[in-house]
Amino acid sequence: MVTKEFVDDLSYEIFASIIEVHMSLGPGLIESIYHKCLAHELKLRNINFTSEASFYFNYKDLDLTTDFRCDLFVENCIMLELKAVQEIIPYFKAKLISQMKIAKAPKGILVNFNVKNIMSEGKFVFLNEYYNQLP
Secondary structure, eight states, rough: OOOHHHHHHHHHHHHHHHHHHHHOOOSSSSSSHHHHHHHHHHHHOOOOOOOOOOOEETTTTEEEESSEEEEEEETTTEEEEESSSSSSHHHHHHHHHHHHHTTTTTTEEEEOOOOOHHHSSSSSEEEOOHHHOOO
């Protein structure tokens, strides 16, 4: 059962994985390298995830499959959007929040690996109404 405690503990492990990858590689590489290395780090920690996940949803009796792909969907509850860019623009945040709504994910994490200090400059956390509904 997914609880707030589970999501928060999982977030801690994800942040530890992000820090490990960033400490090992530093800034300046392309997103796909960080994606592969973070996926490997999560596997090493026995954390389940889906890479490039797409989602199904219903809009007024119309069944759809999303065209977007979530970079990593961790334990079916935390969405990770990975970037290696000069700066995070509002579109990246809006995209993640929209993806979270469709997937009913309680938490989303946007990470920019192209920074000197990943914890103070490179991560953004979003919660949605599903987090508040968790036991």
